[in-house]
Amino acid sequence: MNTIVCIKRVPDSATRVRVAEDGRSLDPAGVKFVINPYDEFALEEAIRRKEQAGEGSVVAIALGSADAAESLRQALAMGADEAVLLRCEGLHDALPVSRALADEIQGREFDLVLFGKQAIDDDNMQVPQMVAEFLGLPCATVVVDLSVSDGRVSARREVEGGQEVMEFSLPAVVSVQKGLNEPRYPSLKGIMAAKKKPLEEKEVVLSSSTLMLLSLDEPPAPAAGRIVGEGPDAVPELIRALREEVGAL
Amino acid sequence: MANVLAYVEIRDAIFEKTSREVLTAAHQLAATLGGQAHAVVLGAIGVKTAATELASYGAEKIFIYEDESLALYQPDVNSAVVTALAESGQYEAVLFPATARGKDLAPRVGAKLGHTVATEVVAWTVEGGDIVVQRPMFAGKAMATLKFTTGPALMTLRPNVFEPEEKTGAGEIVSLETPEGPVRVTTTAVEIGDRNKLDVGEASIVVSGGRGMQGPENWHILEELVEALGDEAALGASRAVVDAGWRDHGEQVGQTGKTVSPNLYFAVGVSGAIQHLAGIRTAKVIVAINRDADAPIFGVSDFGIVGDLFEVVPVLTEAIRQVRGSG
Numbered sequence: 001m002n003t004i005v006c007i008k009r010v011p012d013s014a015t016r017v018r019v020a021e022d023g024r025s026l027d028p029a030g031v032k033f034v035i036n037p038y039d040e041f042a043l044e045e046a047i048r049r050k051e052q053a054g055e056g057s058v059v060a061i062a063l064g065s066a067d068a069a070e071s072l073r074q075a076l077a078m079g080a081d082e083a084v085l086l087r088c089e090g091l092h093d094a095l096p097v098s099r100a101l102a103d104e105i106q107g108r109e110f111d112l113v114l115f116g117k118q119a120i121d122d123d124n125m126q127v128p129q130m131v132a133e134f135l136g137l138p139c140a141t142v143v144v145d146l147s148v149s150d151g152r153v154s155a156r157r158e159v160e161g162g163q164e165v166m167e168f169s170l171p172a173v174v175s176v177q178k179g180l181n182e183p184r185y186p187s188l189k190g191i192m193a194a195k196k197k198p199l200e201e202k203e204v205v206l207s208s209s210t211l212m213l214l215s216l217d218e219p220p221a222p223a224a225g226r227i228v229g230e231g232p233d234a235v236p237e238l239i240r241a242l243r244e245e246v247g248a249l
Numbered sequence: 250m251a252n253v254l255a256y257v258e259i260r261d262a263i264f265e266k267t268s269r270e271v272l273t274a275a276h277q278l279a280a281t282l283g284g285q286a287h288a289v290v291l292g293a294i295g296v297k298t299a300a301t302e303l304a305s306y307g308a309e310k311i312f313i314y315e316d317e318s319l320a321l322y323q324p325d326v327n328s329a330v331v332t333a334l335a336e337s338g339q340y341e342a343v344l345f346p347a348t349a350r351g352k353d354l355a356p357r358v359g360a361k362l363g364h365t366v367a368t369e370v371v372a373w374t375v376e377g378g379d380i381v382v383q384r385p386m387f388a389g390k391a392m393a394t395l396k397f398t399t400g401p402a403l404m405t406l407r408p409n410v411f412e413p414e415e416k417t418g419a420g421e422i423v424s425l426e427t428p429e430g431p432v433r434v435t436t437t438a439v440e441i442g443d444r445n446k447l448d449v450g451e452a453s454i455v456v457s458g459g460r461g462m463q464g465p466e467n468w469h470i471l472e473e474l475v476e477a478l479g480d481e482a483a484l485g486a487s488r489a490v491v492d493a494g495w496r497d498h499g500e501q502v503g504q505t506g507k508t509v510s511p512n513l514y515f516a517v518g519v520s521g522a523i524q525h526l527a528g529i530r531t532a533k534v535i536v537a538i539n540r541d542a543d544a545p546i547f548g549v550s551d552f553g554i555v556g557d558l559f560e561v562v563p564v565l566t567e568a569i570r571q572v573r574g575s576g
Contacts, residue, residue, distance in 0.1 A: 125356070132360075133360030142353070167436075212395060222549040
């Protein structure tokens with residue numbers, strides 16, 4: 001099975017977000033960037049399937065600034081065979097990004113395209129579905145269990161309070177959720193091997209968007225609350241405060 | 250032209266609260282734009298009966314597509330039906346609930362129309378004829394303000410943000426023809442654990458447990474608190490306890506779990522890591538119970554109790570039972 005995994009370089013979830021001077025983007029100073037955590041499940045799934053089958057390939061694709069090459073090297077160290085960086089600067093929203101990814105994927109041979117269910121920076125959760133639409137392929141999102149046999153896929157996706165089962169044929173696009181697997185850490189051998197694997201860089205020009213980002217603001221710091229007391233004796237005061245001060249309960 | 254379409258979910262003949270919120274928002278946006286709110290519903294034969302209720306949330310027209318296969322969510326049929334309506338030229342905006350279904354569906358429609366969706370919207374305004382929305386990014390650590398440059402504006406609305414409001418609408422039922430377009434995916438089953446159990450993302454009261462709970466065997470004390478709080482309450486969990494395998498990922502609150510906006514959030518034995526605090530930023534009232542007076546959770550809580558949760562929570566549960574019991 002040949003799998004394409006689309007990954008994104010994002011700020012680590014422990015990041016304290018500060019808005020840059022342009023008022024529309026994240027100030028990258030002091031921010032640690034990582035592979036989007038959900039994309040790690042996608043990478044792991046692709047690599048496992050290749051290892052189990054003993055054949056096939058895993059191609060990692062990222063769209064972003066030149067720094068995203070670092071995330072692709074990490075994907076290669078985990079076990080991807082080759083990587084492609086679609087290089088572009090600036091902020092872009094889901095539609096143009098999906099078009100550029102679909103254009104790149106279109107020319108390749110693959111059975112499955114995997115994504116993390118959403119990137120933890122813009123929290124958009126749109127690109128997998130849009131890429132699938134542009135490629136004219138079946139798509140399941142937020143998948144926690146994926147079984148493939150004879151070109152047929154059964155995917156279980158997370159919904160409120162349970163799971164939904166979707167069936168379709170390969171080739172297909174699937175976005176994955178935590179719970180699918182336990183992603184590996186790159187081994188030293190993998191890190192060494194990654195240096196020799198192909199990483200192609202291409203400049204892409206994205207189409208314009210229909211949604212204009214006017215500003216990005218840090219939400220006001222939550223007003224410091226108060227400690228109503230210590231231990232179970234504080235419960236009556238809590239109940240009173242909830243009922244009388246904020247009208248809860 | 251200035252109408253607004255609301256995508257409404259009817260699961261098991263129940264008109265979901267999130268969809269009442271979406272329909273209410275559609276009604277308010279349409280009123281601002283000088284148009285009407287319409288609703289579209291897909292479901293199994295009989296969904297029409299449940300759909301008549303939509304008129305009481307301001308729907309002037311209710312588009313219905315009934316088919317036996319639509320007892321379950323079929324993404325391709327749903328996106329074909331909604332896209333055809335969105336393309337009809339009557340709509341300035343199409344609103345979806347930011348539920349599992351709405352979040353899956355809206356971008357499929359967006360790709361067909363060539364528009365990016367504004368997801369998890371928490372506020373909207375109309376400025377000089379343009380629709381401007383706010384949505385959290387970085388799980389709520391920042392708020393983005395966005396303007397749609399071309400219509401129809403597509404957006405998913407975060408649950409529990411827009412208050413449902415009863416309004417009178419004409420509720421004219423319009424049956425839709427079978428949509429054109431390929432069916433590539435078939436949903437064959439939906440397995441819901443406990444139908445009475447509310448999802449943490451949709452509940453208006455959430456009780457989350459963290460590592461201070463010391464083990465999955467102690468969760469009954471939180472379950473009892475949830476039960477005392479009533480039908481609108483659900484359990485949540487911190488990432489630490491999900492990663493430890495104590496609770497399912499479906500309950501995880503935070504940046505790599507669910508971002509929640511309940512009216513009341515109890516953080517029990519949750520220290521308050523940055524990624525967790527991001528996920529509860531839009532909660533209206535936060536109560537923290539923690540042994541460590543220096544825990545960061547107290548910095549964002551409206552009310553805190555410092556103490557042993559195993560002593561505090563049962564007393565709290567009993568007090569809430571009494572309050573609820575006496576009305």
